[in-house]
Every structure is written in C-alpha cells, then in structure tokens.
Amino acid sequence: MKKTMLATLTIVTALAMAGCGTANTANTSPQTDEGTSKIKVYTTLYPLEYAAKRIAGEYADVANIVPAGVEPHDFEPTAKDMVALSSADLFIYNGSGFEAWVDNAVKGMDKNKTTVVNTTEGLSLLEAAGGHDHDHGHEGEAAEAGHDDHKEGSGAQGHGEHKEGSEAQGHEEHKQDAAAATGSTEEHAHEHEHDHGGTDPHVWLDPTMLKAQAEKIKSALVEKDKAHAEAYEKNYQQLAADLDQLDKDFADMVSKSSKKEFMVAHSAFAYLAKRYGLEQVAISGIDPADEPSPSEMKELVEHVKEHNISYVLFETLASPKVAEVIAKEAGVQTGTLNPLEGLTEEEAKAGKDYLSIMKDNLEMLRAALK
Known part of the structure; x- marks a missing residue:
C-alpha cells in the first residue's frame, strides 16, 4: 500500500x-529527412x-x-x-x-x-493462473477468429479432449490438495492475480x-x-x-513433438500454450516473485519425474534459484525460456530482438518437448 x-x-x-517543461521538449524534437x-x-x-x-x-x-x-x-x-x-x-x-x-x-x-x-x-484474455498450476491449450477462446485454424488435424483437439476427461479431473484434485496444505501461499498468489485485474497479461x-x-x-x-x-x-x-511465419514455425514444431507438456518458472506462457495445444506447468504464478512452499516444491519434483519432463525452464529477468533446485532434485536439465517482458542489457547489446528471441524459445521448446 x-x-x-x-x-x-x-x-x-x-x-x-x-x-x-513540455513546450521546451517540443522545440527540440528530432527532424525527419523531410524536415x-x-x-x-x-x-x-x-x-x-x-x-x-x-x-x-x-x-x-x-x-x-x-x-x-x-x-x-x-x-x-x-x-x-x-x-x-x-x-x-x-x-x-x-x-x-x-x-x-x-x-x-x-x-x-x-x-x-x-x-x-x-x-x-x-x-480475448485468459484468466491469470496461480503458482503450481497447469495451463492447458484448450482454456479460453481464441482472441481472433481463425487463430486455431492451423491446429485442426495436428492432434491439438484430441489433446484438449483428453485433458477435459480424467487427466483434468486429476489435476483439479491435485490443486485442491495443495491449496489445503498451503493456504497462505494460495492467498498470496490471489493477491498478485488481483494486481493484474484477474487476467493474464502475457499476450505477446x-x-x-x-x-x-x-x-x-x-x-x-x-x-x-x-x-x-x-x-x-x-x-x-x-x-x-x-x-x-513465426506462428507457422511454432505450429510445425509442435506438430512434430512427442510431448505436449513443459515446466516453466512462472506462468507467463499460457497464451503460447493455448495457441499451439500445449500444457504449461508453472512453478510460480503470474508474478515471478511468488515462490512455492516446501510441500509444493516436493510435489513439483514428483511431477517432473512422473511425467518424464526433461527440462525445467527458467527465465532471464528473474532468479533461477527455485527452478534449479527442482531440476537438481528431479535429476533433469535446466534451460531458458524467455517471456520477453524485457531485454537484458546483454541481449540489447547483442542486437537481440523479439523475433530472434522467440526463435530461441522455439528451439528450447523443441528440445524440451522431445
């Protein structure tokens, strides 16, 4: 407050x-070639x-x-x-x-x-997800007509139907158990969801x-x-x-991938998951500062092992500590999936941009979804 x-x-x-000061700044505006x-x-x-x-x-x-x-x-x-x-x-x-x-x-x-x-x-915006949540590719409606056209015939529909059955029910029971054991963490997550107006902002x-x-x-x-x-x-x-073209490249990569689930540091990738029929398992909620409780950490490690997840993915502008601990305990690799909320100074100096970083994300997901 x-x-x-x-x-x-x-x-x-x-x-x-x-x-x-406004009048002075207007007088110093740069000129175009046309003057x-x-x-x-x-x-x-x-x-x-x-x-x-x-x-x-x-x-x-x-x-x-x-x-x-x-x-x-x-x-x-x-x-x-x-x-x-x-x-x-x-x-x-x-x-x-x-x-x-x-x-x-x-x-x-x-x-x-x-x-x-x-x-x-x-x-059309998605609801903000709390920490240790599963964001499915079938949640919400497409933001624009035709966004999901390329997924027909790629297995995304079948994947969504499967999750609406026993797997989705199991996930819901799992989240209820975790909420009962970690009430304070859940309350903290809801506070951050409220800060975002209840919607997930990571549309880009x-x-x-x-x-x-x-x-x-x-x-x-x-x-x-x-x-x-x-x-x-x-x-x-x-x-x-x-x-x-970037959209097509992601769709082609996912259609050839054997897995549809990936684990990330915080739930920034719901729109990407929805677009391509993937499932995001997030360690933290919308705010990367939220951290799981010890009991949630244990559940996440078990989830990695049970679901044969090969990478725990962290990001560039937030601490990788929690993701590294989970990966070490589960005996899997770590990697970087960039939510592109901002560039690091190193990325800016190297001339990285949205397209090049999203292509890096594509290759990281290709490895994680094998």
Whole structure:
C-alpha cells in the first residue's frame, strides 16, 4: 500500500512539474529527412517497443519507459520518467492490469496532445493462473477468429479432449490438495492475480496476439500522422508477415513433438500454450516473485519425474534459484525460456530482438518437448 501511494504521489508531482517543461521538449524534437518533427512514442513493454519501432520506421522516436534489465512487474516510474511521458504524442501500454502505475499516469495526461493506446483492449484474455498450476491449450477462446485454424488435424483437439476427461479431473484434485496444505501461499498468489485485474497479461507470447496489438499501434500512428500513413501500413504488413511465419514455425514444431507438456518458472506462457495445444506447468504464478512452499516444491519434483519432463525452464529477468533446485532434485536439465517482458542489457547489446528471441524459445521448446 505504501509503495502504491508513493508511486501515485510521484506521478502527480511529476505531471505538475511537466507543465513547465513540455513546450521546451517540443522545440527540440528530432527532424525527419523531410524536415518535419518526428512524433514521440513511449511504450511500457519491450514487445510493444519492438512493434512500434518496426511500424514507425524513421518517422517516430520510440522509447520504452522500462529500462533494459529491469523486471517490469517491479517497475515504478520516476519523476523524470513522468516528465518525459508528458511530452509524448503516443503512449502505448499493454493493459490487462500489467502496468499497475499506468492508470494514475493516464489520468494526468493531456489527452489533446497524447493519444493513449491500450493494446489489449478488445482482445480475448485468459484468466491469470496461480503458482503450481497447469495451463492447458484448450482454456479460453481464441482472441481472433481463425487463430486455431492451423491446429485442426495436428492432434491439438484430441489433446484438449483428453485433458477435459480424467487427466483434468486429476489435476483439479491435485490443486485442491495443495491449496489445503498451503493456504497462505494460495492467498498470496490471489493477491498478485488481483494486481493484474484477474487476467493474464502475457499476450505477446502468442505471435498472432502481438500482431493484433501491432495493428492497434499502426492505427494510432496513422491517426496521429496521416502524412506517413502509407509507410506505416507498409511497415506493419512486413511485421505481420514475420509474425505469421513465426506462428507457422511454432505450429510445425509442435506438430512434430512427442510431448505436449513443459515446466516453466512462472506462468507467463499460457497464451503460447493455448495457441499451439500445449500444457504449461508453472512453478510460480503470474508474478515471478511468488515462490512455492516446501510441500509444493516436493510435489513439483514428483511431477517432473512422473511425467518424464526433461527440462525445467527458467527465465532471464528473474532468479533461477527455485527452478534449479527442482531440476537438481528431479535429476533433469535446466534451460531458458524467455517471456520477453524485457531485454537484458546483454541481449540489447547483442542486437537481440523479439523475433530472434522467440526463435530461441522455439528451439528450447523443441528440445524440451522431445
């Protein structure tokens, strides 16, 4: 509560200060080759920054408000950040409760200057899963018509039907037993689910969902800068083609894999699992800071052994400690599955981007699903 109040006070103070500085920043806007000022775009999440840069090209300055190497779940904007946001032409955020500070920030923005884009508005979102949960490929409905077309004939439907039977019932009984033994952990997980508005925000890990977010970004750029609408449309189409190919590559890989279940550090991969008919077993809930109790740790180790899971997958911006302990106890390997909530400083310096990291994720899953 104190942290939230402090963040709110910082935002209000910064926005009050920003009124004096906005005019000066407008006079120093970079110029395009045509001599006109570039529009300023701020994003709250790396995949949105990637999409915005791809679409905007040379006609906008795009920056992510969360620095490289910072876990976005823990991010709170500084007064300097808020002054920068007050000069934005476009402010693009993920929505679905992911950025807890955004609501207060948006309230203080000058809507005549800054267009605010909630990129998950209107999308079909999944419910947030707690820790030590099983996210099935059949949960929820497709975010867009046709998203599941490629799964017909690939075995995804049969996989979903099987899970709706005895396996799904067993999973539910298993979760009820764990909840009874670890009431405080379950309550803590629900607190974090509430922070996310009860929905899973990690939509960008389904390439088709990021494509839908990118289309919203394109539309906002066109509305703000009609002079370059043709360029924005062309760039969007190129990005959409890349995402369509990535989607096809994942579908092809999964169709040739013998397993459909993978274990991850926190439940960031429900949209990816849903898209390709996979099952995510998560050590922690939506927030990677949530940790399982000792009894849950024991159950996870047993689950790895019983289900012949060969990898326990952790991520880049959160501690791998728990995943490493489970892997060691179960006698299996560890690997990295990147939720792309942000780039590490090393990834940024190496020129990694959304596409290259998602291809790395594809290869890691290929190994884990053998």
